[in-house]
Amino acid sequence: MIVRALLLMMIVTLPAAAQTTRQALKGDSVAVYNLVGELRLEPGSESDVMVEIRRGGADAAKLEVQTGPLRGRETLRIIYPDDVIVLPDWGRGSSTSLRVRDDGTFGGWDGHGHRGFHEGREVRITGRGRSGLEAFADVRVLVPAGKNVAVYLGVGKAFVTNVDGVIRVQVASADVSAERTRGTLRIESGSGNVDLRDAAGDVSLGTGSGDVTATAVWGTRLRMETGSGNVTLTDGKAGELRIETGSGDVRATGAEGDDLSFETGSGNVDVALTATFRSVRIETGSGDVTLKVPPAAGAEVALDTGSGDIDLGGLTLQVRRIEHDHVTGTLGDGRGRLSVETGSGNVRLVKI
Numbered sequence: 001m002i003v004r005a006l007l008l009m010m011i012v013t014l015p016a017a018a019q020t021t022r023q024a025l026k027g028d029s030v031a032v033y034n035l036v037g038e039l040r041l042e043p044g045s046e047s048d049v050m051v052e053i054r055r056g057g058a059d060a061a062k063l064e065v066q067t068g069p070l071r072g073r074e075t076l077r078i079i080y081p082d083d084v085i086v087l088p089d090w091g092r093g094s095s096t097s098l099r100v101r102d103d104g105t106f107g108g109w110d111g112h113g114h115r116g117f118h119e120g121r122e123v124r125i126t127g128r129g130r131s132g133l134e135a136f137a138d139v140r141v142l143v144p145a146g147k148n149v150a151v152y153l154g155v156g157k158a159f160v161t162n163v164d165g166v167i168r169v170q171v172a173s174a175d176v177s178a179e180r181t182r183g184t185l186r187i188e189s190g191s192g193n194v195d196l197r198d199a200a201g202d203v204s205l206g207t208g209s210g211d212v213t214a215t216a217v218w219g220t221r222l223r224m225e226t227g228s229g230n231v232t233l234t235d236g237k238a239g240e241l242r243i244e245t246g247s248g249d250v251r252a253t254g255a256e257g258d259d260l261s262f263e264t265g266s267g268n269v270d271v272a273l274t275a276t277f278r279s280v281r282i283e284t285g286s287g288d289v290t291l292k293v294p295p296a297a298g299a300e301v302a303l304d305t306g307s308g309d310i311d312l313g314g315l316t317l318q319v320r321r322i323e324h325d326h327v328t329g330t331l332g333d334g335r336g337r338l339s340v341e342t343g344s345g346n347v348r349l350v351k352i
Contacts, residue, residue, distance in 0.1 A: 020055070021065055024048040028148055029073040033105050035080050035098075035154035036087060036125055037136040041169070043162050044142030049149060051076050052142070057135035066104060073148075077104030078139070084132030085125045087155070095126040096173040096191070098154055107152045107170045125155045125173075143167070146183075160185070175210070193229075203238075211248075222257075230267075249287070268345070272352065273297070279337040288345040291338075292352045298332030303349075304341040313350040 025032075030049045037056075044050055055063050064079040080100075087094075100106045101120035126132065136156070143149050143163045150168040151158070158171055160178035167183065169176055172190045179197040187194050189207040196205060196214040205212050206225040214224060215234045222238035224231050226245045233243060233252040241257040243250050249267040256275040263283045271282065272292040280299070282289055288308070293315075301317060303310050305325045312327070319329040331338065340347050 021053045023051045023053070023065065023067060023076055025051060025067070025074045025076055027074045028146075030147070031070075031073055031075045031105075031108075031150040031152070032139060032141055033075065033077045033152045034137050034139050034156075035078065035100070035106075035123065036085055037153070037156045038138040039151060039153045039156060039158040039169075039171075039174075040138075040140045041149070041151065041158075041160045041163050041167065042140065042142055043164070044144045046142070047144060049144065049147055050142040052140040053078065054138045055135065056138070059133050059135040060137075062133065063135050063137060070103060070105065073150075075105070078137045079104045080123070080133055080135065082133035083121060083123050085123065085136075086132040086134045087125065087127055087136065088134065090125075090127040090155070095124060096155055097122055097124045098172045099123070105152070106154070107172070108150075123154075160187075194226075212245075231264075250284075274352075277336050277338075280339070282340045284342045284345060286344045287342060288348070289340050289342050290348045290350065291340060292350045293331075293338075294352050296332065297336070298334050299330075299336035299338040300334050301327070301329050301331050301338045302340070303327040303347050305345060305347050306342065307344040308342060308346040311346065311348040313348055315349050315351055 026048050032051055053065055062081055066077045066079055098106055099120040100123045143165055145164040148166040153171040153174055155173050158169055158174055158176040160181060162180040164182040168186045170188045173192060175192040176187050176189055177195045181199045182201055184202045185199060186204045191209045192207055193210040194205045194207050194212045198216045201219045202221050203217055203219055204223040208227045210226060211229040212224045212226050213232045214236060217236045219238050221240045222236055223242045228247045230248040231243050231245050231250050233255060235254040237256040239258050241260045244263045246265045248264060250262050250264050250269045252271045254274050258278040260277060261281045262269050262271055266286045268287040269282050269284050269289045276297050310327050317329040317331055321328045
């Protein structure tokens with residue numbers, strides 16, 4: 001019995017000849033790793049997380065699937081036995097590189113917000129015209145409600161639909177689309193667009209380069225971030241709401257929360273609030289700011305522009321200090337805090 005138990009705990013390598021496989025991952029916390037292909041997370045009806053893998057490409061038979069516990073959770077890893085992976089349909093000029101550990105894992109979170117894309121051997125994923133392993137794997141992950149699931153993808157596309165649990169999606173270079181999610185959702189792309197529709201819970205969306213869009217999101221926290229790209233929020237409500245882009249426009253329509261922050265290094269900020277707030281902070285290094293507030297809004301207000309005009313848009317403000325580029329005063333009952341700053345651009349406040 002002891003020998004049998006030990007054998008069951010060992011990493012299982014599925015036959016490379018099988019082009020389609022199905023694997024159960026037991027436990028409440030699991031992780032799936034795949035370098036190339038399409039990734040789908042969908043609701044599952046069984047007690048375990050089920051993973052369906054369809055391998056393709058001229059060298060599909062060389063891919064292996066390994067499972068076993070790693071770093072405190074059950075994992076499934078698709079092993080690519082080459083340092084160069086070729087995707088003929090990706091395009092000749094396309095290429096991305098990432099580091100892969102010997103066990104087939106890459107990326108990952110360490111519990112402190114740090115990413116692990118700097119460990120392991122370098123693997124390059126490229127388009128047609130170069131020699132290498134021509135193979136990919138499309139993966140479908142069926143998630144029972146309440147599970148903790150982390151998925152990692154190098155290059156391809158990712159879709160998350162109608163799942164409920166603690167879901168983490170990390171991709172190196174891929175667009176990610178999600179809809180109808182509940183629970184905790186964290187999406188992070190090194191390069192690609194992130195789009196979320198209809199979500200409730202603790203939500204964090206980020207990409208190094210690309211647009212981030214969210215519609216109909218409610219929860220305790222909502223964070224949207226991109227290094228370079230636009231951020232758009234429509235109908236978002238959260239106790240803590242943070243939107244940030246290094247370079248791009250920020251647009252939030254129907255936003256509501258206690259503590260709200262909107263920031264861009266270079267770009268315009270256009271925000272429409274639907275309810276009173278505890279604090280609002282808006283900042284852009286270079287761009288115009290337009291803020292629409294409800295009639296009942298009350299706050300201590302500070303407006304600054306390094307180079308531009310300030311327009312109160314008919315709001316009744318008890319002014320303490322007014323200059324061309326700086327205004328402070330009290331709006332309504334003054335219970336909240338409102339700070340707007342632009343290095344170069346106009347500031348405009350409007351009552352909805």
